[in-house]
Amino acid sequence: MNGSGVPLAAFVTAMLAAGLVAAVPLVLAALGEAVGEKSGLLNLGIEGMMLAGAFFGFLAAFQTGSAVLGVLGGIAAGAVLGLVFAALTVSLRVDQVLVGLAITIFGGGLTAFLYRDIFGGQNPSLNVDAPRIAIPLLSRIPVAGPAMFNQGVLFYLAFALVPAFAFVLARTRFGLQVRAVGEYPFAADAAGVDVTRTRYLAALIAGSMAGLAGAFLAVADLKIFQVGMTVGMGFIALALTMVGGWNPYRILLASVLFGLLRSLGNGLQILGIDVRTEFITMLPYIGIMIALAILAGRTSIPAALGIPYARGRR
């Protein structure tokens, strides 16, 4: 494509849209991770859970021809791994970092193996409906309208989940218990909160959201599965959770910024502006590191993050 031939407004719209779409899986995964970390669970397995969500989502959609079943399949795969994570770290008190990394490696290996085994070298793409929904009026706002208000269901869902997660964490009994359990589990236990149950639920949410993020990639966005297709997005989501200080709105902000920086890089290339590609691909990561450096220490990390709780041990 020759950059000079594209009208500027259309170009900006496309870039905005690409940036927002790129933010969706990050927001989804990071929201789940925020709940997990608030409860004291540091999940380095997001990457593996996203891949599992992508693969099983793809598989389910491919077999049934239904995008909805595909997405549900992806969520289920993430949820199962979330429960595995909880069983190992909460019940058996295995180190969370080890378990998380193991899940990431396992998720990558398993999906690669199954994909090759089932699809045998072919790279089919999905033939499912994932319709765009244009929101009346709003989608006709110039430039930003089509980018923000002419998208798929999961796109809207991701953004709608932000206030929902913020509400759950800040206002509901479950959110209160999550925060207590991640800060001072002994106190929560003494108050009658079921620490184990709360952490299992948080892990379930973290896993499901990572699975959903993967399913979004494979089923809704790209409609294909590729081995290792998440390319580190799980770890980016992890960083965004911290950059966002476990606050859903700030996580959204950080994710969107990251997505926009990425699409800006791509856009510059498309426009044919002479910048080294290496630099362009680095752009969003540099952005994250700067944000981490600035925000580090601003919000306090959940005190019990990474520490298993055992009643009766001081």
Add this chain to the structure above:
Amino acid sequence: MANPHPPAPLSRRAGRGGNEEPIDRGPIIAMRDISKRFGPALANDHISLDLWPGEVHAVLGENGAGKTTLMNVLAGMYQPDAGTIRIAGEEVQIASPADALRRGIGTVYQHFTLVPNLSIVENVVLGDEGGFLPDLSAADAKLTAMLADFGLDVSPRTEIRNLALGQRQRVEIIKVLLRGSRVLVLDEPTSVLTPGEVTALLDLLRHLRDQGVAVVLITHKLGEALAVSDRVTILRNGRNVGEFGPDVMTGAAKESVRDRIVEQMFGATQPTETRHHGAQQSIDVSPGVAIKHPGHSEPAGEESRHSRTDAAFSRDSSFLGMTTSLRRSPSRAESGTTLLSLRGISTLGDRGAPALQDLSLDLHRGEVFGIAGVDGNGQKELGEVIAGQRAVSSGQIFLDGAEITNRGLGTATRLGIGYVTDDRLHEGSVAASSVTDNVALKAIGRQPFSNGFWLNRRAMDEEARRLIVEFGVKTPGPETAIGMLSGGNIQKLLLARELALAPKLLVCNKPTTGLDLRTARFVVQTLREQADAGKVVVLISSELDELMEISDRIGVMYNGQLVAVMPRGETDLETLGNLMLGGARRAFKVPA
């Protein structure tokens, strides 16, 4: 095992103006042959304990006797290895703290159980069983009244981490009270309360008893136990070694009870090894400190109960006279040369507010300098500044004439300044590390523990063993994680560690908090001996009688300033109490 003491006759209860309805014949809680083992330590060894409705039951015993363990079993925190628990005659398994709460057993734990980054109201509703959305406004309403009753002038939306220790303790109690338990266990609830707050808490416990609640009070302060309890159980080495029922506790024989209790707790020990509570009595009368308790209208017969309190307290005070041997004439200290001088010191507290304002002080060799004050008036910060733990924002510090202002902790330690924190679990020790490692920690880079590169494990181990023996620390061995020891034993080790470094100046912040009578005695004596050997001891304490006993001079902190410094002989408990509350200065010398 039948209980030797039948429930008190109803007439006694009715006379208190409380619950007039007939009360169940049996105990509300019957614990039978409870055993609990932690590795080699048998923390509870076939303990049986009955709790009766409408009684305050004191559980006493030295550090590590197993009191907390037993109550944790009742609270569902620990599962007993053996033994049974009956609630109102019915045998139960208390599976978890949630289970205990559901069965009406509320516990104020020895260690804090408030989530620091949640608000008061969030902590209160945290464990409630309710719908998806907790009703914070409804809880706010209940709490606001309760907070006011407890003299807490804070909004229910205040985060716990912004509260002082004493305030947090009161929130702990409120939290449990709001659950409406029929059994209420308080494990050393008074250790961070001011005397006025203690008095109010004891009143509250009487009130609850009159409502038919079974109250358990664990304390190391015999005066408190004698003042409120209807029944006393004494634990020793994990066993129940004695019980005194209402007949003794409220009867005429009370006078001799104290000595018998002390004897049961420690074996044949001198009654002089007893801590005193004269302070409590004199501060009781100060206006403005007493906290009211909720909905408590003074019933008839209140008078007689209060006189009972006073009798117990004054009996405590009478022991003051038996310890004169510890007191030295202040003149010797004054002739001592100056070791450390503070000049115009100001500094900020942890929350960024000014904690010390233009404070000057000279410390002399051979003296114990006592610091009194209501929590949060700068005592902790002053101790930290003297110990080189906290930087000052203005002013100068001199050690033997040489300036050492803001030289940092390492320098202070090297120059022979020691510090024992009041935060033994977090600041003072590495809970998961062994006793040996904790003991060696402060001198880990030096001979004999290290040649600069390799650690000398044998030397560390020997030192730990020596201190364990010398200070009588109860631990399975030097390799045990220090966090597993009982609170009192951790405290002993922290002091032992500092003394082993042979400091010239030792700052101790509330070193006897949570210690049993004998250990507290030992610590106080040790500090006095240090001063007599020419060292300087700075003792921050909320136990006024302890200060009065061993200090050569006592300084009172109020609002970040030393409002008075008095030779011990020239002050009394009442004056101190007044000064602590910001009362008018008397005609005493103020530091240069």
